[in-house]
Amino acid sequence: MELHFQLKTLQLKETFSIAYGNYDRREALLVELSYSNSKGYGECVAIDYYQIDLAHFIIRLKEIQPLLEKQAISHPEDFFRFLSRLDLHPFLMSALDCAYWDLFGKLENKSFTELNHIPSTNLAESSITISVSDIEDQIRKIENSSWNRFKVKCKGLHKHNIEKLLRLNRNIALDSNASFTDQDCLWLQENREVQKFSYLEQPRSIDQYKVLKKEGFANWMADEDCQDSDSLDELIPYYKSVNIKLMKCGGLTPALEMIRKAKKLGYKIMIGCMTESTVGISAGCVLAGLTDFADLDGANLISNDYASGNFVENGKITLSGKPGLGITLK
Structure with missing residues (x-):
């Protein structure tokens, strides 16, 4: 080799x-x-x-x-x-x-899905990320998009922005990248309207999650708090969902183990990504048959993708069916 x-x-x-x-x-x-x-x-x-x-x-x-x-x-x-x-x-x-x-x-x-007996149809639909911006700009991007699911990035909690997003009546998730305060989290999980968001991802800084209550209205999703299988047991009282990213946990092999364990513990699961080419996204796509959510828009955000393989178009995940991860370089 x-x-x-x-x-x-x-x-x-x-x-x-x-x-x-x-x-x-x-x-x-x-x-x-x-x-x-x-x-x-x-x-x-x-x-x-x-x-x-x-x-x-x-x-x-x-x-x-x-x-x-x-x-x-x-x-x-x-x-x-x-x-x-x-x-x-x-x-x-x-x-x-x-x-x-x-x-x-x-x-x-x-293919990877054949080798691991993973469903390759009825896959979770991917969201596309709306980066931090003025709320009217974010809403314009959502309304003009051909995608159906959105992950809206925010920096801190602005209640009037939350209300505007909820009025859109679209499939929207929030990702604060740990910029919410304890008080923000309490307000969110006690607000019945917040259950309309698909999930609310990594609200607090790493290891600062004990203000969260999974019984509240917010579908809290752990990202940085959930690095590997060992994280899952401790997070049970606080998070309903976990975001599994291949780079965080060490690849497809440990991701499969994490998914199996997370399912047993009752979590909702998302296969997520970072800014990646189709090389990285192809690997994430093969797990979408095992998850409840997908956030695999990484290759859609770049202008110089150098590979082909499994892909996401307007949120729909398409598996090539080719051997391995189906990756070829352009």
Whole structure:
């Protein structure tokens, strides 16, 4: 097996604004694993909140490359156990785990959904993100969009904005990126009208969730608070839903474990993404048959997508049905 990797710059179609800041581009690391004329692809991106240093990832890849290239082709779960012994950052582990699933499926001539017996029809519909802006601008984007589901970013709670969004009578979720206060959360979960929002994502800073009550009217969804399977037990009294992102948890292999556990614990589940090319989005799409919500608009937000595969158009997730994750580079 051979390892190749390269840095990519993802250009945003427009400036993207969230509570943490504004950006026009994201740096990405593309990972390729190849064997016997087949190539598998994975990706991770530099996110300021997680203090991701792709240059450090490249140094680490060069360090483990001899070990990795000695690995015989085996089931992806065996490969993930090998990765788990290398003390890798979850973002980098995700890129390698996804690349290996893509390669393995291509070698076996079976798609990821076939290999894992995952439904490939009646998939959750993806939302598209409306970045932080003036409320009238956000409403204009919603009304002019051909998508049906929306995740509206906000910076702090403005009650009159909440009322305006609710009056639209559309499938809207809120994502404050941890910018709500305890008082904001109390007002939201005690307000009957708030149950009209699909979910309210990561309202407070990480580990500051004990003000939340899952019995309230708000469908609180954990994002940064839910990093891996170990997070799920402690969050039960506070969150109704969890956002599973491949880069957060370390790839498709641990994501499958998280989904199984979350279902047993009664959570609603979303498969989410960051700003990613179709390499990353293709990996997320294959799990949509197991989830209640999807937020896989990452590749729709960039202007220079360098891959094809599974994709999202106006919210509809389409699986290519091709072996592995179905990823090819343009």
